[in-house]
Amino acid sequence: MSLERKYQNVDDFAAAARKRLPRIFADYIDGGAFSETTLRRNREDFDLFALRQRCLTPLEPTPNLTVTVADRVSKLPFGPGPVGFLGLYRRNGDIAVAQAAAEAGIPFVLSTFSINGLGTVRQATGVAPDFQLYLDEDPEVNAAYLESCKANGVERIFLTVDTAITSVRERDVKNGFRSVDRLTPGLLWQFMQRPLWSLDLLIGGFPEVELVKGRAEFGRGAMAQAGNLSRRLDKNLTWDTVARLRKEWSGQLFIKGISDPEDAQRARAADVDGIVLSNHGGRQLDHGRSTVALIPEVRQALGPSLALFVDSGFRRGSDIVKALALGADFVLMGRPFAWAVAANGKVGAAHLISLLEKEIEITLNLMGLSSIDELRREGRKACFQINSNSSLHGQQYHDL
Numbered sequence: 001m002s003l004e005r006k007y008q009n010v011d012d013f014a015a016a017a018r019k020r021l022p023r024i025f026a027d028y029i030d031g032g033a034f035s036e037t038t039l040r041r042n043r044e045d046f047d048l049f050a051l052r053q054r055c056l057t058p059l060e061p062t063p064n065l066t067v068t069v070a071d072r073v074s075k076l077p078f079g080p081g082p083v084g085f086l087g088l089y090r091r092n093g094d095i096a097v098a099q100a101a102a103e104a105g106i107p108f109v110l111s112t113f114s115i116n117g118l119g120t121v122r123q124a125t126g127v128a129p130d131f132q133l134y135l136d137e138d139p140e141v142n143a144a145y146l147e148s149c150k151a152n153g154v155e156r157i158f159l160t161v162d163t164a165i166t167s168v169r170e171r172d173v174k175n176g177f178r179s180v181d182r183l184t185p186g187l188l189w190q191f192m193q194r195p196l197w198s199l200d201l202l203i204g205g206f207p208e209v210e211l212v213k214g215r216a217e218f219g220r221g222a223m224a225q226a227g228n229l230s231r232r233l234d235k236n237l238t239w240d241t242v243a244r245l246r247k248e249w250s251g252q253l254f255i256k257g258i259s260d261p262e263d264a265q266r267a268r269a270a271d272v273d274g275i276v277l278s279n280h281g282g283r284q285l286d287h288g289r290s291t292v293a294l295i296p297e298v299r300q301a302l303g304p305s306l307a308l309f310v311d312s313g314f315r316r317g318s319d320i321v322k323a324l325a326l327g328a329d330f331v332l333m334g335r336p337f338a339w340a341v342a343a344n345g346k347v348g349a350a351h352l353i354s355l356l357e358k359e360i361e362i363t364l365n366l367m368g369l370s371s372i373d374e375l376r377r378e379g380r381k382a383c384f385q386i387n388s389n390s391s392l393h394g395q396q397y398h399d400l
């Protein structure tokens with residue numbers, strides 16, 4: 001079956017990834033914290049918003065989807081967010097997603113926990129990726145991270161602040177994800193059931209997190225390094241940490257993991273270039289609010305000039321259109337790219353990008369809009385919050 005027929009949407013990639021990956025990794029990607037309520041809410045709340053259809057306007061067959069966010073032009077208003085260990089789900093997975101993004105003219109954010117390092121990704125794509133920074137408890141390690149960013153021409157850092165403590169993801173506990181540092185019989189059995197994935201990884205050899213490779217304190221092998229990286233995260237992150245980093249890093253700085261309007265307001269005073277409104281894809285605080293529902297309040301708190309990225313639960317072109325109408329500047333996506341690359345490597349990631357692009361184009365066409373700029377100008381006139389019980393009874397929308 002051709003790629004175009006096999007993969008119509010993100011769910012198709014998710015199903016294919018689960019068939020190819022050992023359960024321990026499929027569950028790690030898919031899972032959320034505790035009862036997974038935030039995870040579900042992130043998706044469900046898109047249905048609280050409806051888009052405005054317009055007819056009999058001149059049609060622009062290929063609407064202009066270009067956006068400029070914090071002085072950086074992107075051909076599309078979405079892109080892959082930082083996801084750890086892409087290179088474990090598929091050999092050279094980080095490179096594959098970075099190349100697909102570069103070819104589409106959209107940014108790529110490389111995770112601290114990536115298998116391929118900054119230099120390798122830069123060489124493979126010809127452009128320096130953005131870097132997602134997890135601060136380590138040892139300042140010397142952090143200085144080395146920043147050095148590596150500078151040496152590789154990184155212009156933008158996304159400092160993740162919502163994981164000072166790692167929440168419990170029950171699927172991972174059941175699978176022993178955090179404690180795996182050697183091949184147990186159970187794991188071997190899982191790997192044998194996924195021969196294509198196993199063969200692919202065998203060809204590439206023993207994966208390691210390139211950024212910390214050779215550092216004794218992180219151990220050897222991606223799984224041991226994953227455990228140590230998580231255990232060693234700086235647990236004392238405060239606004240002072242942000243201020244310190246702001247002094248040390250002269251490039252652009254974004255805070256990833258803000259999920260409250262008051263925190264967004266504090267970010268204004270922290271002299272950063274913007275924030276990522278994120279609940280880590282429902283992987284941290286259970287029973288938190290969805291990010292889509294928070295966009296209007298967070299935009300208001302942040303003010304009009306700072307960049308507002310948003311992630312957590314975005315799966316459809318229409319989700320992206322809603323976020324931009326509500327006040328976000330750019331959408332990041334985590335799991336969709338992990339699934340696409342696990343299922344089909346670079347071709348999968350590129351196909352995912354073109355599916356979403358098409359979906360956004362058609363959505364804008366049917367809304368009578370010719371560009372993202374026009375959508376932003378329409379704002380909440382283009383995207384209504386639906387009265388909680390009106391979805392059953394018809395058209396009683398009210399503005400936010």
Ligand SMILES: Cc1cc2nc3c(=O)[nH]c(=O)nc-3n(C[C@H](O)[C@H](O)[C@H](O)COP(=O)(O)O)c2cc1C
Nearest residue numbers: 029081082083084111160280281312313333334335
């Ligand atoms: C498997 C996986 C690994 C992740 N690794 C990181 C990471 O290394 N750094 C980070 O800041 N966020 C990480 N995230 C969070 C994503 O950047 C993003 O906030 C989240 O996935 C967005 O939700 P979505 O998956 O529904 O798009 C990870 C998410 C997943 C699913």
